[in-house]
């Protein structure tokens with residue numbers, strides 16, 4: 039296959055830029071190879087940006103990329119969106135455990151250190167109820183909304199993202215999970231590799247695998263994804279997509295360092311690839327954090343970033359309103375997939391979101407949430423340091439709702455989690471966060487899903503028993 043790609047590469051200058059290559063059948067006959075060999079060779083050249091494949095139309099010599107393409111040129115997306123990076127068919131595995139683990143209620147009496155959303159006492163329940171009531175009375179509230187979402191809500195999300203992002207570049211989606219599903223399906227065909235942070239959110243890995251994609255891990259350190267390894271991974275796989283959480287990464291809590299932000303975008307752009315920015319927890323910043331970096335999408339004139347932002351974490355898992363934002367031709371692909379999959383987000387919910395974020399209760403709620411989260415994080419870190427000194431906390435996050443805790447080497451994280459459950463604490467083992475073998479055993483402890491600092495102290499006391507049993 040390597041041979042055929044090399045031979046085709048050597049002969050590409052026979053065709054004019056944009057010109058059509060011989061059909062796959064003609065290539066099979068000319069080179070006396072199998073159709074699979076031809077499609078792999080074309081996929082390789084497409085991944086290198088030399089060829090553009092258009093399903094149903096054939097393969098074309100790519101137009102040369104001008105090295106000094108002016109900022110704001112999104113024409114590279116044409117190659118990215120038509121290149122079929124699929125090398126091998128990957129069996130689709132549909133496994134919901136990565137998602138249900140943080141959605142399931144624990145058994146009675148068990149403390150919820152595994153929850154993926156803040157406790158009801160941290161949700162703006164009264165403001166939500168008032169917003170829903172007002173929304174239901176708005177004129178036209180029960181009619182069909184515009185397919186892309188209510189214009190004022192798109193406008194609000196565009197302002198939240200900042201930079202040059204406009205309302206026209208925002209689509210309203212039904213929560214972060216659904217927006218991620220749309221993005222992955224839009225950007226990567228079945229069988230294609232997709233670069234993911236390691237460790238990362240198991241619900242996203244589950245989505246990728248359910249779409250027949252091949253997650254390829256790229257390690258994260260306390261400053262976010264490692265750019266050197268990201269560049270290597272693009273080179274090795276020809277991937278066209280990298281899924282990144284630049285802010286308060288789940289599970290490590292890392293924030294992508296200032297000097298890595300532009301580098302990540304530059305590396306992706308050079309690979310002709312998109313960055314799916316999962317900005318899922320921006321509103322859960324702790325009261326002692328400094329100023330937050332803007333979303334990557336705010337500094338992206340070339341349309342590299344497909345941005346996902348969601349309201350669920352700061353409101354309620356049932357308030358399933360999110361935004362997908364993108365710049366360039368890819369927006370139309372996202373819009374079409376979203377409409378085909380789910381038509382639109384229920385209008386009353388969109389109206390309620392507008393009512394909520396426009397009310398004085400919203401900034402008040404966010405301030406209060408920031409203070410509570412900081413207090414709970416501090417309660418959990420000091421209880422762990424006092425009672426469980428054998429557990430390591432590599433990074434104390436300044437946002438999000440959980441700690442990523444390293445177990446002593448050689449510990450089985452799944453067995454430890456089972457021991458914790460017997461002791462009365464539900465937590466999340468680290469293994470599902472890694473798409474390949476974990477470098478060390480970890481568990482994730484959520485401090486936001488329990489009722490308050492009292493339950494945090496009690497949960498850590500119970501974990502002492504689990505440590506005594508399992509470590």
Ligand SMILES: Cc1ncc(COP(=O)(O)O)c(C=O)c1O
Nearest residue numbers: 154213214215239288318348350
């Ligand atoms: C990193 C990350 N992204 C996205 C989501 C999806 O959240 P939602 O669909 O409620 O917005 C989650 C949920 O836990 C998450 O952890």
